[in-house]
Amino acid sequence: MNDSAELLDEETRFLSPKRAGQANRVYRGLREAIISGTIPLGTILDSSRDLESGYRVDHHVVAAALRGLAREGLVHLHHLGARVVDVPIQTAVKQTPEFVERAMRQRLADGVYKPGTFLPRTSTIAEEFGLAAPAFRSAIQPLVYVGYLVGSVFPRGTLVTLDVAEVQPEELLTPTASRPRQIPHTQRFAAFGESKNLRDWTEDHRCAAAYGVLHRRLVESGWDFQRALTTPLLL
Numbered sequence: 592m593n594d595s596a597e598l599l600d601e602e603t604r605f606l607s608p609k610r611a612g613q614a615n616r617v618y619r620g621l622r623e624a625i626i627s628g629t630i631p632l633g634t635i636l637d638s639s640r641d642l643e644s645g646y647r648v649d650h651h652v653v654a655a656a657l658r659g660l661a662r663e664g665l666v667h668l669h670h671l672g673a674r675v676v677d678v679p680i681q682t683a684v685k686q687t688p689e690f691v692e693r694a695m696r697q698r699l700a701d702g703v704y705k706p707g708t709f710l711p712r713t714s715t716i717a718e719e720f721g722l723a724a725p726a727f728r729s730a731i732q733p734l735v736y737v738g739y740l741v742g743s744v745f746p747r748g749t750l751v752t753l754d755v756a757e758v759q760p761e762e763l764l765t766p767t768a769s770r771p772r773q774i775p776h777t778q779r780f781a782a783f784g785e786s787k788n789l790r791d792w793t794e795d796h797r798c799a800a801a802y803g804v805l806h807r808r809l810v811e812s813g814w815d816f817q818r819a820l821t822t823p824l825l826l
Contacts, residue, residue, distance in 0.1 A: 638672030691730035
């Protein structure tokens with residue numbers, strides 16, 4: 592179990608810092624009890640009777656904690672509160688997109704999947720996580736979005752890009768929490784003594800990356816613009 596598990600920012604967005612701390616306490620307490628089996632599978636968690644009074648917190652704090660548990664696949668939300676899933680907990684945790692993304696990031700950081708090599712067949716990895724192939728592909732989309740993985744038509748498969756070798760492990764292990772901001776079309780970038788917007792730079796012969804990759808390098812990874820512009824994506 593991960594004792595440092597925390598709610599996402601969007602799950603505590605409307606809570607004060609104090610109440611966000613309370614929500615994390617409730618979330619971790621329930622999470623530990625569910626995973627250890629102290630709270631059995633299928634149990635109904637009544638948000639008003641069992642949780643608010645038991646933890647001495649308000650409805651909004653409980654709701655935030657339950658959203659975190661639902662994100663992990665540990666409970667199903669309903670109008671009274673939540674119901675603990677009826678499938679084995681470790682299977683439920685492994686099937687969440689967040690778990691899959693973290694696991695895949697860890698494998699990239701550990702060198703299990705090396706830059707310039709192809710991942711094993713999608714169906715093989717998906718089966719390991721107990722998922723259908725489309726669900727697995729959806730779970731790793733954040734890694735595609737930041738340029739760590741890219742689909743290949745010939746040969747067919749998913750390729751680990753050289754970008755993985757260019758980032759620090761702590762950056763590689765940080766899950767994508769939210770959709771990145773967009774770069775305004777009018778924003779200009781300087782390189783080679785010239786200044787152009789991003790779309791114009793992608794049409795320049797000195798640009799070695801497609802628009803989407805260039806955008807991700809600037810927004811997600813904070814690359815220097817000229818380096819982002821001139822570094823090829825693949826081996």
